[in-house]
Amino acid sequence: MTTATLNAMPARRGGNPIRRAEGWLDARGKAAWIAATVVGFVVFWPIGLALLAYMIWGKQMFKGNCSTARQGRFGHTAFRSSGNTAFDSYKADTLKRLQDEQDAFEAFLQRLRDSKDKAEFDQFMEDRARKQKTDVEGDALDA
Known part of the structure; x- marks a missing residue:
């Protein structure tokens, strides 16, 4: 048992x-x-x-969660030889291409986040400048 x-x-x-x-x-x-x-x-x-x-x-x-399955697919077993050199070459090229695509996509996402942050910051600065201008004009009218 x-x-x-x-x-x-x-x-x-x-x-x-x-x-x-x-x-x-x-x-x-x-x-x-x-x-x-x-x-x-x-x-x-x-x-x-x-x-x-x-x-x-x-x-x-x-x-027994997803990490063990993920490790099985992309871990050390992904680079084990199948015995067929043509297939191993194809597999290595495909894995390299997929890794390059993933890196490019992650870089794209980072640029997208950065541009969104910049747009939000620019909007904040415009709103702040507009508010200061309104405050200055209001003070000038009160005087």
Whole structure:
């Protein structure tokens, strides 16, 4: 039997109730952990906070998530040889092209953010100058 199976089994005599609850939640997956955290917050917020902290630092929340799939696609396995040199060359060229496109797109987004920031700043300066001009004209009329 695996450790997960043993943890999921109820203890026959006594045992640590926290370990039994952990095994029970592990057997039912992430949804059970999330539901337990929500219930913990509803019942008494420190319980929910403790469960949330345990899930994050106990790495329950991040086991088998998208990062492992992403690492499998673009990590070290992407550069493993398939044995076919023509395909490996095509794959390397395609990955390089995709990386270049991603870099160009990120640079474009940065330029777009910068131009938006500049436009907002220019608008602010125009509004400020217009307000100062109105204030100066109003003071001149009052005098």
